[in-house]
Amino acid sequence: MDKKIIVITGASGTGKTTISQYLKKKYHIPPVLTHTTRAPRAGEVDGVDYHFETDETFAKNHYLEQVEYSGFHYGSSEESLNQTWKKVDIASIVVDTAGAISYKKKYGDAAVVIFLEVDLETVAQRLHDRGDASERLIKRINSEEFKRDLKIPDELKGKSYEIINKDIDLTKKRVDEVINHLIFK
Structure with missing residues (x-):
């Protein structure tokens, strides 16, 4: 397939x-994990809920879409989709x-x-x-x-x-x- x-x-x-x-x-x-620069909330885990990033690491990905909300960046990257496609x-x-x-x-x-x-x-x-x-x-x-x-x-x-x-x-x-x-x- x-x-x-x-x-x-x-x-x-x-x-x-x-x-x-x-x-x-x-x-x-x-779901493909998305990226954010906000800090994890209680119980959230990096690589499970989001890819938690710094401003510097966030900027290194190739985003298909991204938004800024309340001063934090959110986005979905080609890298995360390709990682997911390696598994499914x-x-x-x-x-x-x-x-x-x-x-x-x-x-x-x-x-x-x-x-x-x-x-x-x-x-x-x-x-x-x-x-x-x-x-x-x-x-x-x-x-x-x-x-x-x-x-x-x-x-x-x-x-x-x-x-x-x-x-x-x-x-x-x-x-x-x-x-x-x-x-x-």
Whole structure:
């Protein structure tokens, strides 16, 4: 089987991490570890949760996408993907839509993009339910990145699987169809 990267994208609160965890649990498809310059939180382990980096070591990688958030750098690198591909044929990664476009441009058909979508009301409720403070929630929903990620970018139309995630069981069935198509085509 050719190497594949399942790129899970969409706005915050659309279920990207839930689907990544589902792929790992049901299909043993591991997520590619991303890099960060922030310090590990309690219980986090370097090489398990993230590649924890200094500003200097972070700068040495080749990133497909990277962002700065609260003064820290986050990114997904070609190095980490290649490390994962040495162990498995299929891996997953959760990125914003700009990152998904980068993966599609770089890897073509090897990048299988799943775009998760829900209506704004549902997303807002999910973010609230997971504990986002009201002022943070309002700031996030009004951000350019959030608005951008609510709809599929033109660069990914017709090149990705679009799944409306209103019902997680139906979403998992659609994801199963995507995986079965990849494995058994």
